[in-house]
Amino acid sequence: MLKTYPFYIKAPVILLGLVITVFMMSVLRDILVPLAFAALIAILLNPLTNRFERKMPKILSIMLAMIIGIVVVIAILYFLSSQVAHFFDDLESIKHKLSQLLEEIRTWLQTTFGISSQKQMQMVNDAANGSKALIGQTLSGLMGVLSVVFLIPVYTFLILLYKTLILNFIYEVFSEENKQKVAEILGETKAAIQSYIIGLLIETSIVAVMNSAALLILGVQNAILIGVIGAILNLLPYIGGIIAIALPVLMATLTMDGFTTQLLIIGAYALIQFIDNNILVPRIVSSKVQINALISIVIVLMGAALWGIPGMFLSIPFIAVMKIIFDRIDGLKPWGKLLGDNIPTEHMGQVKRFRRKKKLVTDN
Structure with missing residues (x-):
């Protein structure tokens, strides 16, 4: 007979386990981050690898699937780098307009809210230090570069090569009566991640095209680059969408006079977000x-x-x-x-029924 412990004993143990897990995940960040990305990529490439395995050895199948994935990534990076080059062509004029805009904002804050220039500089420095900490956490030393050019491809190859070994290990860890449930969890997890990633890639491509087309029609500089960046930021739920709107609005403010274009950008992006949330996500992403x-x-x-x-x-x-x-x-x-x-809604119904019964008892 299993012994059941009271909540005041289980809760601290669970909390301690969570604290230790989070601490280890933070300490092992440089190892776990590329491993996590490699696992997602391996799940994404697994159907392609299985198709190639019908006609060629397993190692060649994995290598061919990875080569196709690398070619796609290089093509995307080349496209983005060409757009970044166009951005640097207009950098001097953007910097000049940005300095004028910052001076106007500084003067407005000082006259409206009484915030001195020194206080504003301190606030900017504090925000910059926070951003540097986030970037430093993301690209921590040489490991951040190695994870992209070396660790992620190696991890992906090895996960695909040893996927049968890994799955057998997971099955054997659990008892015989739980193997069916483990198989269901693994099957649903693989299907959910594959549909999620493929759906996101399709959704991101469509949103990038719509963003770029809208910005090109409105005459915003570097429209394609900003549209693609906005589509990538859209992968971050809710938060990324706000930043994606702010980028073209800022670019229009720095390169155009007046505020008509900014309002049109907000309207266009609001329409794109509506299409994305109500048509693309339910029909394309729509994972389990x-x-x-x-x-x-x-x-x-x-x-x-x-x-x-x-x-x-x-x-x-x-x-x-x-x-x-x-x-x-x-x-x-x-x-x-x-x-x-x-x-x-069932619990709310139970509460209402309980209240009605209580009222009947009180009335009687």
Whole structure:
């Protein structure tokens, strides 16, 4: 017979375990971040690898799939670098207009709110130091560069090569009666991550085209670059969308007179966001796992605090996997419901029935 411990004993133990886990994840950031990205890429390339394995050896299949993925990434990077070169062509005029805008803002803050120039400089320096800390956490030393050019491809290759070994290990860790449930969790996790990543890639491409087209029509400089960056930022739930709108508005402010273009940009991006949220995401992304808005924002911010910018992008797939696991384990199902986007009504009905019964008893 299993011994059940009271809540005041279990809660501190669980909290201590979470603290130790988060601490280890922070300490091992340089190892775990590329490993996490490699796992996502391996899951994404797995169907392509399986198709190649029907006609060639496993190692050649993995290498061919990875070469195709690397070629796609290099093509995207080449396209972005060409757009960045156009941006630097206009850099001097942008810097001149930016200095004028900052001077106007400084004067307005001083006359309206009484904030002195020294205080403003201190606030700017504090914000800059915070940004440097976030960037330093993201690109920590040489390991940050090695993870992109060396560790992630190596990890991806090895995960694909040893995927059968890894899956067998996971099956053998659990008892015989739980193997069916483990198989369901692994199958749903793989399907959810694959549909999530592929759907996001398609959605991001469509949003990038719409952003760039809108900015080109409005005559914004570096429209394609800003449109693509906005689509990438859109991968970050809610937070990225706000930053994506701010970039073209700032560019229009620095390169154009008046505020008509800025208002048109906000209107165009609002329409694009409406199309994205109500058409693209439900029909294209529409994975088996839906995370509610509150959890999405909190987990993205926690990912940023733990692993910097990579943590922001890894947080949503991570919490999606956790929800799949929670939904399959009886003791953790309430946590799975908390993460989900379905708002239950049965408990509210029970409360109302209890109140009606209480009222009847009181009246009698």
